[in-house]
Amino acid sequence: MTETPDLDPEDRKIVTLARSARARNGVPEGAAVRDETGRTYVAGTVALASLKLSALRTAVAMAVASGAKSLEAAAVVTEAESASDEDRAAVRDLGGPETPVLVAGPDGTVRATMSAG
Numbered sequence: 568m569t570e571t572p573d574l575d576p577e578d579r580k581i582v583t584l585a586r587s588a589r590a591r592n593g594v595p596e597g598a599a600v601r602d603e604t605g606r607t608y609v610a611g612t613v614a615l616a617s618l619k620l621s622a623l624r625t626a627v628a629m630a631v632a633s634g635a636k637s638l639e640a641a642a643v644v645t646e647a648e649s650a651s652d653e654d655r656a657a658v659r660d661l662g663g664p665e666t667p668v669l670v671a672g673p674d675g676t677v678r679a680t681m682s683a684g
Contacts, residue, residue, distance in 0.1 A: 574677060577601065578669060581642040584609045586675045588622070589644045598622035598643040600658070602635035623654040623668075627661055638662030641683070642669040649679055659683035 574582070581599040584607060589597030594611035598621070601607050610625035620628070623643045630638065641658045643650055650658075650668045658666050664684025671677045 574669075577605075578640055578642065578667075581607060581640060582644065582669055582671050582675055582677060585622070585642045585644040586671065586673070589673070594622065596622035596643055596645045596647075598626040598641065600626045600630050600635075600641045600662075601639045602630050603637040603639060604635075605639075606630075606633070606635070608633065608635070621651065621654050623650060624657045627657040631661060635661065638666050640667050640669065642671060642677075644671045644673060644675065646673065649681065655681070655683045 584599040585597040588609045588611045592611040596612045599609045608626050608629040610622050612622045613620040613625050638661050650670050666683040668681050669677050670679040
């Protein structure tokens, strides 16, 4: 992984987890979110005939289904330059508008950090 020197170790962890999910599952995106207790939830893109979810929305859904009350941060590893409005809305719904969303390229380099809001 290419280092992003000023990245907090906990944020670096969720980027690494997201990158691993993308590579392991051979999907277009990998994502990870960290809840208010520090637990992490990792997911890849879901592309079934009857269900299509981005990796970030899947990770948020996993957090909600596991009882998370809030999010501290989210990360997505993707070819895209930024997180989609729908992805940011999912993070905002659980974490609030100030929740940071880190967008990293396939090499793990964080290209952008934006708020969910």
